Every structure is written in structure tokens, then in C-alpha cells.
Amino acid sequence: MSDSKEPATEKRASDAADAVPPPAGFDVVSELLSYRGRIASVVVLALLSTGGTLALPILMAQVIDDFGQGPAVAAWVAAMVAAALIGAVANALATYQLQVVGNAVILGARERVMRHSLGTWVGRIKQIGSGDLAARLTSDSARIKAAVETGLQLPMAAVNLIGTVVLMAVLDVSLLLMTVAAFAIASALVVGVFRALRRIYTAVQGDIGTMSERFVAALDAVTVIKAGRAEKRIGDELARVAEHVRGLELKAARLESLVVPTITFGQQVALVVVIIAGGVRVLEGQLDMATFAAFLLYMLQLAAPILMAATSMTTIQAGLVAQQRFNGVLSLPLEGDDDRPGTRPESDDAPAVRFEGVDYAYDGRPALSGADIDVPRRGLTAVVGRSGAGKSTVLGLIERFMVPTTGTVSVLGRATTATDLSDLRRRITYVDQSFTLLSDTVRKNLLLGAASGRADDELYAVLSEVGLAEAVRDLPAGLDTVLGGETDLSGGQRQRLALARAIAADTPLVLLDEPSSQLDGVNENRLRDTVRRLAADRAVVVVAHRLSTVREADHIVVLDEGRVVGQGSHDHLAVTSAAYTALLEGQGAAVGTSTTGTEE
Numbered sequence: 001m002s003d004s005k006e007p008a009t010e011k012r013a014s015d016a017a018d019a020v021p022p023p024a025g026f027d028v029v030s031e032l033l034s035y036r037g038r039i040a041s042v043v044v045l046a047l048l049s050t051g052g053t054l055a056l057p058i059l060m061a062q063v064i065d066d067f068g069q070g071p072a073v074a075a076w077v078a079a080m081v082a083a084a085l086i087g088a089v090a091n092a093l094a095t096y097q098l099q100v101v102g103n104a105v106i107l108g109a110r111e112r113v114m115r116h117s118l119g120t121w122v123g124r125i126k127q128i129g130s131g132d133l134a135a136r137l138t139s140d141s142a143r144i145k146a147a148v149e150t151g152l153q154l155p156m157a158a159v160n161l162i163g164t165v166v167l168m169a170v171l172d173v174s175l176l177l178m179t180v181a182a183f184a185i186a187s188a189l190v191v192g193v194f195r196a197l198r199r200i201y202t203a204v205q206g207d208i209g210t211m212s213e214r215f216v217a218a219l220d221a222v223t224v225i226k227a228g229r230a231e232k233r234i235g236d237e238l239a240r241v242a243e244h245v246r247g248l249e250l251k252a253a254r255l256e257s258l259v260v261p262t263i264t265f266g267q268q269v270a271l272v273v274v275i276i277a278g279g280v281r282v283l284e285g286q287l288d289m290a291t292f293a294a295f296l297l298y299m300l301q302l303a304a305p306i307l308m309a310a311t312s313m314t315t316i317q318a319g320l321v322a323q324q325r326f327n328g329v330l331s332l333p334l335e336g337d338d339d340r341p342g343t344r345p346e347s348d349d350a351p352a353v354r355f356e357g358v359d360y361a362y363d364g365r366p367a368l369s370g371a372d373i374d375v376p377r378r379g380l381t382a383v384v385g386r387s388g389a390g391k392s393t394v395l396g397l398i399e400r401f402m403v404p405t406t407g408t409v410s411v412l413g414r415a416t417t418a419t420d421l422s423d424l425r426r427r428i429t430y431v432d433q434s435f436t437l438l439s440d441t442v443r444k445n446l447l448l449g450a451a452s453g454r455a456d457d458e459l460y461a462v463l464s465e466v467g468l469a470e471a472v473r474d475l476p477a478g479l480d481t482v483l484g485g486e487t488d489l490s491g492g493q494r495q496r497l498a499l500a501r502a503i504a505a506d507t508p509l510v511l512l513d514e515p516s517s518q519l520d521g522v523n524e525n526r527l528r529d530t531v532r533r534l535a536a537d538r539a540v541v542v543v544a545h546r547l548s549t550v551r552e553a554d555h556i557v558v559l560d561e562g563r564v565v566g567q568g569s570h571d572h573l574a575v576t577s578a579a580y581t582a583l584l585e586g587q588g589a590a591v592g593t594s595t596t597g598t599e600e
């Protein structure tokens with residue numbers, strides 16, 4: 001079931017916006033605030049590391065001053081070694097703490113995005129695409145992590161920068177002013193580069209998402225691609241997207257490559273100016289040699305925090321774009337956000353499903369119009385119609401994968417929109433057309449939607465109802481064999497396992513989107529027997545593609561271009577519904593006689 005948009009849902013979500021606060025976005029800064037303790041320890045370690053680095057030139061000036069006095073020089077050298085060691089150890093610890101915080105922030109963000117993706121509307125997930133969502137969890141989150149780590153180093157760089165500038169001012173103010181002027185010009189140039197980078201990063205990260213999306217889509221269709229010998233053509237198409245990404249990344253790399261040389265150039269200009277101006281003053285006796293040497297050392301150290309801040313800014317720009325992409329997911333409306341569960345009790349007399357004047361449109365294109373449908377509480381109801389008639393849309397509306405644009409869908413006497421979503425789905429088992437299974441154990445597949453903790457014997461009893469017990473016993477780890485990897489069931493066995501899930505869940509309503517492809521005779525009979533057994537004491541709604549299923553049905557709903565054009569038994573429809581007889585005749589069937597039902 002797929003819907004690119006759920007207009008009614010969006011409307012409801014916006015109606016409910018006043019009542020239900022939108023899901024909070026992901027904000028790195030507020031996330032960081034929850035790690036205050038660790039960040040404080042990073043700051044302390046950074047101060048220690050910076051202190052160690054800043055002490056070195058002063059200590060070196062002392063070495064120059066005391067040159068020739070052996071013991072004093074030895075003491076200053078020992079102090080220099082100690083300061084360097086303390087700086088290095090503090091730096092290593094601070095770097096590790098930064099990694100811890102970065103990983104914690106990204107863990108939280110990934111968890112939220114994964115949960116939110118599973119919680120939003122089916123159509124929204126399909127709109128973004130599973131590949132793009134996966135890219136957000138991988139490449140985008142790596143960028144956020146990098147931004148957090150480098151961003152947290154900025155305060156260290158700031159402490160280092162301020163400390164260096166203060167000490168340089170103490171040593172010589174006029175030389176400091178010359179230095180600041182040279183660096184200021186270089187920094188102003190770099191700011192323009194950052195602005196351009198932000199735009200390119202937005203395009204790059206979007207395109208990486210698109211590339212992942214197309215790759216995942218290609219992998220999903222890999223058998224068809226191989227069978228059609230289209231590996232090269234699809235490979236070429238993917239390569240073109242990758243080429244486009246590379247083009248953008250190169251553009252970013254060209255700009256990034258300007259950052260370090262620009263700052264370094266500023267430093268070199270400052271160095272030349274300071275050496276000339278300082279040298280003259282040393283010669284004139286206005287500046288002593290030790291002070292001048294210390295000043296030059298600080299000047300060389302000045303470039304490090306400035307360069308660090310400059311390169312961090314490129315990483316932070318990329319992180320901000322990634323944060324925006326995370327928020328793109330987190331701002332999607334969640335299913336159930338607009339829930340206003342009613343108090344109306346479930347009714348034993350109500351039909352299993354009732355559609356009253358239901359309209360539904362995908363992106364404004366009507367798929368169902370004015371549909372009135374009743375599904376009896378027990379028995380097999382077949383929904384039939386030509387391709388595109390709206391059959392799968394009917395199942396999607398019952399499951400509340402989307403909500404009607406107008407009209408009401410009720411399940412067991414309660415409107416789906418007035419029922420807690422989880423309560424609603426607890427009463428329904430849905431078996432999709434591809435009999436999709438989880439890449440998980442047989443047990444977990446069987447118990448999806450059912451109470452866990454069931455005894456093995458009970459599970460095998462369920463499996464034997466669909467003729468699958470022996471096949472599962474023969475699997476390497478029986479019920480605990482993981483499917484979808486090296487070990488798998490055949491297509492027909494997978495179908496039976498999906499049906500066994502309906503038996504295990506024991507819900508009053510089962511929805512089955514029958515595969516349109518042909519099943520072999522044995523599997524078809526098994527499927528029919530299982531459906532029959534299920535329908536004996538509950539409602540089973542089958543989107544029927546096979547004549548045999550239609551013939552088995554107790555109740556039939558005929559759809560044509562989104563309209564219900566007939567309802568009733570086979571015999572009744574055979575004589576009253578032209579659309580139904582046309583459908584049967586299209587399948588080469590002879591048409592029977594009339595009993596009861598309604599023609600619309």
C-alpha cells in the first residue's frame with residue numbers, strides 16, 4: 001500500500017496542530033546541554049592543555065634570560081617538559097571526552113529518526129524513500145557527529161586564542177596590532193567562503209540521499225534488473241548520480257582548500273611585518289631579545305587556534321545542513337497525532353467494516369468516490385475490480401494507513417479516526433500482496449502482532465494448520481532460524497508463514513491482498529483452505545485477483561474506477577451487475593444465478 005500524500009491526514013494534522021504540539025526538532029545545542037557535566041570536564045581539560053601550551057614561550061624566555069646558569073636552565077627545561085606533558089595528556093583526555101559526547105548526541109538523534117520514520121504515515125516514508133532515510137542515519141549523522149566534536153573544540157580554540165593574544169599584548173602591544181590586522185583581513189576573506197560552502201553542502205547532502213535512494217530501489221529490483229540484463233544501464237544511471245555528487249563535492253573541496261592557505265597567508269604576512277618592525281626595535285634597544293623571541297613563538301601558536309576555528313566552521317556548516325535534514329524527518333506528522341479516540345464501545349452487531357460515503361484521493365487524484373461498503377462480521381468478503389479500481393486503497397483505509405478525505409470508515413462499529421490507532425490495528429491482521437516477512441526469526445515473524453511467550457508446541461500447531469510445521473522443523477534452528485539471509489523459505493512457504501501469522505494473531509478481522517501472480521495448484525489450495533478456515537469465525541476481506549477466491553466468497557464488493565458498483569453474493573451479482581459479469585467473463589468464467597444483494 002502506498003500513498004504519496006494523505007491530504008485528509010494533513011488537514012487533520014493541521015486542524016489538530018493547536019491541540020497537539022508538533023514533535024520537537026533535533027537541536028544539537030540543546031542536546032549538548034544534557035551533557036553539561038562532561039562538557040565541563042572537557043573545558044577544564046582544555047584549559048589545562050591550553051595552559052601547558054601557553055606556558056612554553058614564557059618558560060623559553062626564562063631559559064634565554066638565564067642562559068649560562070646551568071641549574072636554573074635545567075629547572076626551566078624541566079618545567080617546559082612538564083608543561084608540554086600536562087598539555088598533551090589533557091588534550092588526549094579532552095579529545096576522548098568529545099568523542100563520548102559526540103557519539104551520545106548522535107545515538108539520540110539516530111534513535112529518534114528511526115522511531116519517527118516508523119511512526120509516520122506510510123505515504124510519507126515512501127515519499128522520502130528508504131535509501132534517503134538510510135543516508136540520513138549514516139552520512140548525515142556522521143556529519144553531525146563531526147560537527148559536535150569540532151564545535152566543542154571551538155571553546156578550547158577560543159581560550160587558546162584569547163590567552164595567546166593577552167600574553168602577546170603583555171609582551172608588546174604595537175606588534176600585536178600589526179598581527180591582528182593581518183589575520184583580520186585573512187579571516188574576512190574566509191567568511192565569504194563559508195557562506196558559499198553552506199549552499200553547496202545542502203546540495204551535496206540532498207544528492208547523497210537521492211543516490212542512496214536510487215541504489216536501494218535498484219537493489220530491491222535486482223532480480224528484475226538481472227533478468228532484463230539491465231545491470232549496465234542501471235549501473236550507468238547510478239554512476240551519473242554519483243558523478244553529479246562528485247562534481248558538487250569537488251566544488252566544495254575547491255572552496256575548502258582556500259581556507260587554510262588564506263589563514264596561513266595572513267600568518268606569513270604578519271610574520272614578515274613583525275620580524276621587520278620587531279627587528280628594528282631590537283636593534284634600537286627598545287625591545288629585548290627574549291621578549292621578541294617569546295612574541296614570535298606566540299605568533300606562530302596563534303595560527304593553530306585560528307586554523308582550527310576556520311576548519312571547524314566548514315565541518316559545522318555541513319553539520320547544520322545535516323541537522324536540517326534530520327529535522328525534515330522529525331517534522332513529519334506521526335500517525336495517531338490527530339487521534340481523538342471516541343468513547344463509543346465496540347458493537348457486536350456492527351459489521352466488521354463499514355464505509356459510509358468515503359472519498360479518497362492521492363495527490364488530488366480520486367481513487368475512491370462515495371464508497372459505501374459493508375463487510376459482514378463473519379465470512380469471506382472479496383473485493384473485486386479491474387486494475388486500479390481502488391481495491392488496495394480500501395484495505396489501506398481500513399488499516400488507517402491513510403484516512404478518508406470525506407466520509408467514515410468504521411471497524412467493528414467504531415470510526416477508525418475515533419479509535420486509538422494501536423487499538424484499531426490490534427484487531428486487524430494485514431497480509432500484503434507480497435506476503436512480506438521481517439528479516440528475523442520464524443518465531444518473531446509468526447508472533448508479529450500476537451502475544452509473545454507462546455510455547456513452541458502451540459506455534460508448531462499454528463504452522464501445521466498451513467502445512468508448514470515440517471519445513472520449519474527442518475530449518476537449521478527451527479523456529480529461531482533467521483529468514484531472508486542464507487536460510488530462507490520458498491515463495492509459497494513464505495506466503496503460508498504470512499498467513500500463519502493471521503492464525504496466531506487471532507484477530508476478528510483479517511485483510512489479505514491476494515497476489516495477482518499465479519500460485520501453483522498446491523499452494524493455491526492451501527491458501528484457499530487457510531482463508532476458509534480463518535473466515536469460519538471472523539471477517540476476512542480479500543482483494544481477490546483469482547476467480548476461485550471470488551467463487552469462495554460469501555460476500556463480494558465490486559469496484560469500478562473508485563466507485564462501488566455492486567455488493568452481494570456471487571449469484572446475485574452474476575445477474576444484477578454488468579461490471580461483475582464483465583469481470584468474470586474477462587477471466588473466462590461462466591456466470592451463475594441470482595440470490596440476494598444490492599446493485600448500486
Ligand SMILES: Nc1ncnc2c1ncn2[C@@H]1O[C@H](COP(=O)(O)OP(=O)(O)OP(=O)(O)O)[C@@H](O)[C@H]1O
Binds near residue numbers: 004394
Ligand atoms: N501511492 C499512490 N500514489 C498515487 N496514486 C496511487 C497510489 N496508489 C494507488 N494510486 C492510484 O489510485 C488508484 C487506485 O489504486 P489501487 O492500488 O487502490 O487499485 P487496485 O484496484 O488495488 O489496483 P491493482 O489491482 O492493480 O493492485 C489507481 O488509479 C492508482 O493509480
